[in-house]
Amino acid sequence: MLKDVFKNKKVLFIGVAFYEYHLEIIKKIEQYGAEVTFFAERDTSIKYGIVNRLFPFWLDEYQQKHYTSILKKIANKEFDYFLVIRGLRMPLSFVRAVKAMNPGITTIMYQWDANVNSPFLELEADYNITGEFDKVLSFDYKDVEQNPWIQYSPTFYIDEVKKLAHNTQNERKEIDFFYFGSYLPERYAGLIKFKEFADRHGYTLHSHFYMSYRYYLIERLKGTKLDKSLISFAPMSRKEYLALFNKSKAIVDVSNAKQTGMAMRVIDAIGTGKKVLTTNAWVTKEPGYNPEQIAIIDLNDIKLPASFLEKELEPSRVDYSLDKWLENIFVGSPSPVHTLNADLA
Structure with a gap:
């Protein structure tokens, strides 16, 4: 066509x-x-x-x-x-x-x-x-x-993510949660809260929180308190993102509170059968929504079924490809x- x-x-x-x-x-x-x-x-x-x-x-x-x-x-x-x-x-x-x-x-x-x-x-x-x-x-x-x-x-996932859908089940999952995103105040606050949750329950967490150094300096001059160890001043390469994505059991999505559409990292996860934790409750409207795959979380009271990470799922039958x-x-x-x-x- x-x-x-x-x-x-x-x-x-x-x-x-x-x-x-x-x-x-x-x-x-x-x-x-x-x-x-x-x-x-x-x-x-x-x-x-x-x-x-x-x-x-x-x-x-x-x-x-x-x-x-x-x-x-x-x-x-x-x-x-x-x-x-x-x-x-x-x-x-x-x-x-x-x-x-x-x-x-x-x-x-x-x-x-x-x-x-x-x-x-x-x-x-x-x-x-x-x-x-x-x-x-x-x-x-x-x-x-x-x-x-x-x-x-x-939105869509790219062909490289589409290929992961065929081999992600065979990849050893070394990371429980992958927290990936660029700086927004609510995302930073969410990262702090989710890190505390992961530490408290013994989960492994890999985070990549991108913020340009110029933006970092502006925020510091404004008086914003930021833990420098949690911030990366260089964006993650696609190769590294895909490698970490493939090794993770679940993706953590702290969405921009002002938007209701699905972030691309959520599309990536749905398309490969990977679990998702998201603050965006609007995702329940999506045809590809599966409560066994997608958990809606409240960062002020994070709750997760004990077995949520254990069951592996097949990629969604809903097509989110670039095509x-x-x-x-x-x-x-x-x-x-x-x-x-x-x-x-």
């Missing part, structure tokens, strides 16, 4: 340069015969960081220049698909320019953050772009529930019509 969708097609992809997931998406689309032109949704240099943190009132102007530069680079190209993941402060004028340059182009927006964290709904007129897209999808249950014209689509994600995104019906930008036409 995806071969029929992508063969000899050209895709303009603007999205988050998030670890290597954007590269995996590009590689997979190109495997099915398309040509992909990718641009990060924002300048990823230190200059952007300075503007964002110290001069936020310049951010819109800075983003406008970024998107203007993209228009210049694609001026002589034609595209069949326009895929946007998030689209931070993407101007309405930019989206309309892309569509004007490519009559008949199929436009798709996907959100893998909640609107409350990264606003994309009901923005001011110059940035209110959702009405320009044929399909708008999100991984966040609450955003979809509150906006029926948004289609639900969970399936692309089918959800590119195949099927468009989103229900909504006319948020009708007054601007």
